[in-house]
Amino acid sequence: MTEAAVLIDPVPAMDSEAAVVHPVGIEMVHRSRPEDAFPQNWVRLGHDRFSVEALLPHDHPFFAPVAEDRHDPLLVAEAMRQAAMLAFHAGYGVPLGHHFLMADLEYVCHPEHLAVGGGPTAIDVEVYCSDLKWRGGLPAQGRVGWAVHRGGRLAATGTGATRFTTPKAYRRIRQDVPTEGISIPRTAPVPASRAGRTRAEDVVLSETGRDGVWGLRVDTRHPTLFQRPNDHVPGMLLLEAARQAACLVAGGGGMVPAEASTRFHRYAEFGSPCWIRAVVLPESAGDTVTLRVTGNQDGKPVFSTLLSGPLVRA
Structure with a gap:
């Protein structure tokens, strides 16, 4: 992965009267x-x-x-x-x-x-x-x-x-989707330490019995991930799911997602299983791992993320 292309050269601020804080x-x-x-x-x-x-x-x-x-x-x-x-x-x-x-x-x-x-x-x-x-x-x-x-x-x-x-x-755009969705997981979370977390309530994945595939756990009671009523799964929760899947695949102490490139293809809806898949890519070398994580719901892609970063020692 390469550094995101943005301007980083310093540009003078506007005059002091215009540059109001x-x-x-x-x-x-x-x-x-x-x-x-x-x-x-x-x-x-x-x-x-x-x-x-x-x-x-x-x-x-x-x-x-x-x-x-x-x-x-x-x-x-x-x-x-x-x-x-x-x-x-x-x-x-x-x-x-x-x-x-x-x-x-x-x-x-x-x-x-x-x-x-x-x-x-x-x-x-x-x-x-x-x-x-x-x-x-x-x-x-x-x-x-x-x-x-x-x-x-x-x-x-x-x-x-x-x-x-x-x-x-x-x-x-949302048509018949309810304006407020409620989701309380019925599946157990994967062990928090394996997912790069310390608290079970922050784990957003559950086991499926398939290697490299997990089910998305959506708990609308989470105070940070759900700030207000929502009609779909927030993007930040999907980014967290990608990070946790990467930690699970990386093993040991997990990995730090120092770089990420994410594309959101469609909304992730409440009430339908969303499957999270992660695979380590050949670019991984030494203490750095690169992974691709995808989310699919009802046979359609929801998001795809390329993650890269250092492994964490267990």
């Missing part, structure tokens, strides 16, 4: 709990460029440190995703009721710059918006690039494609 409300990053909202403030650097200050918690119960003392790459990816939502809502005026849909997400983390300290870690997330298409005076879709710095050092980069829909248009 704005606080962030948790509703602007689609969170209902303050502990799950990571952006703290934002400033506009240019017409399509923003700087977001975010805090990575050192003791988050779900996004816990990996490999003993590194911030979870999925925590960094979530901070980037939230920064993008903030940029579009606050910077372009996309109404809060609009739906934020990501078609793909790529990131590359540099674990050497993501050590966990004794308190929250401040990061600067630069957000770059491009290829915007407009409808009714608002952006309807576009691409996003991220560059994450910690203490002046590049800690991560990423790219993604996103689009926005009004509540009315979203309901047309």
Whole structure:
């Protein structure tokens, strides 16, 4: 895998009067709990460029440190995703009721710059918006690039494609799907330690009796993965499923998903089995493993992810 292609050259900010620092409300990053909202403030650097200050918690119960003392790459990816939502809502005026849909997400983390300290870690997330298409005076879709710095050092980069829909248009897309889905797993989770987790309630996979294949466990009571009622399985839960499947296939102490490239093909629905498959690829060598993880539901692909990162010693 190669580093996500984003601009990382410093660009001067706008004049001091224009570069106003704005606080962030948790509703602007689609969170209902303050502990799950990571952006703290934002400033506009240019017409399509923003700087977001975010805090990575050192003791988050779900996004816990990996490999003993590194911030979870999925925590960094979530901070980037939230920064993008903030940029579009606050910077372009996309109404809060609009739906934020990501078609793909790529990131590359540099674990050497993501050590966990004794308190929250401040990061600067630069957000770059491009290829915007407009409808009714608002952006309807576009691409996003991220560059994450910690203490002046590049800690991560990423790219993604996103689009926005009004509540009315979203309901047309979803047609007869209930507006609120409830799912409580009836299957037992795989052992948490094998899935790269410490708590059973965070495990999103169950055994199927088939090598390299697991069933997706969706629990809408999970406080971090489900911030509010939803009519489909959130993308972050699918990314977590990919990570857990990769850890199960890698064996030992699992692996750290330092790099990921994900394509979301369709919504994962409640009430129908979703099968997660993982396979180690030939590119794996030494202490680094590369895997492909896919999700399928009702015979159709839901997502595909290419993961790469260091193995964790058991």
